Amino acid sequence: MDSDKPEEWFKLAFDADDPEEKIEYFSLILEYENLDQELWSNEALALVWNNKGIALSFLGRDEEALECFMNSVRLNKNDVDVWCNMGIIHLNIGNHEAAIKCYNRILRLDPSNENAWVNKGDILSIMGMHNEAIECYSKVHKEIELDNKFAVVWNKKGLAYFGLGKYEDAVDCFNRVLKIDPEHIDAIENLKAAMSKAKQINEEISYPDSSCL
CATH class of the missing domain: 1.25.40.10 (Tetratricopeptide repeat domain)
Incomplete structure (x- = not known):
């Protein structure tokens, strides 16, 4: 050869x-x-x-x-x-x-490797470790976020808050996605779901079950 x-x-x-x-x-x-x-x-x-x-x-x-x-x-x-x-x-x-x-x-x-922070966050979310996932996603945020990749991270972070039952925080995240990408289909649907859950909880607080009185 x-x-x-x-x-x-x-x-x-x-x-x-x-x-x-x-x-x-x-x-x-x-x-x-x-x-x-x-x-x-x-x-x-x-x-x-x-x-x-x-x-x-x-x-x-x-x-x-x-x-x-x-x-x-x-x-x-x-x-x-x-x-x-x-x-x-x-x-x-x-x-x-x-x-x-x-x-x-x-x-x-x-x-500062953004891909590693996001991928680690994704795995933690899969494992149900949503608080730890949120910490990872938070490492990626920048002061000015106009790139679509930040929209993706905010959406992931919103889903992690949703998994924790923190629906108002989830709503904030999904709204941030839509400020960057107003046509982000997943964020639109996720926002609807989070708002519905937040509304449901607020109604339960306002009108407690009379059987408990």
Whole structure:
């Protein structure tokens, strides 16, 4: 084999549209016994493992993808993208605690990483830990919020408040979504539900059950 073949495989893998084809080329690189150590550093090989894992995840082969990501972080422990990919796979297969550990690792490396805060918040919400989820979502808010990504976070935060039964706080969050994106369908429906619940509670407070008197 020519010494430059692994480099050719790397380019072919990136140019390929078919995940199976990508996996084949990345595997050839990882199985090649005479890699140029100057070109194929630990960081470079970590990138290959990561991209093979991504291709496997596209095919729904989560366990194999997870193994690739683990191989990647063994070679480069500080790549936040790989830790994020691991977190997504752990979530897919129901390993919520392991997913949170991945996002905690990212946040130790990059405390302002917005994706990690949001993803961690999503997992905490799934686990019913709504207060902790709200804390995560709050890390993402900025003084000026015009981007639609902030609308998404406010909607998630509103759902967490809804899960806690704090419907007026939920209403505030959904209203913030609609200030950014007035046509946000989920927020419109969520706002209606939260307002209905808040109204119901206020009516129960105003008109207590006479049987309790």
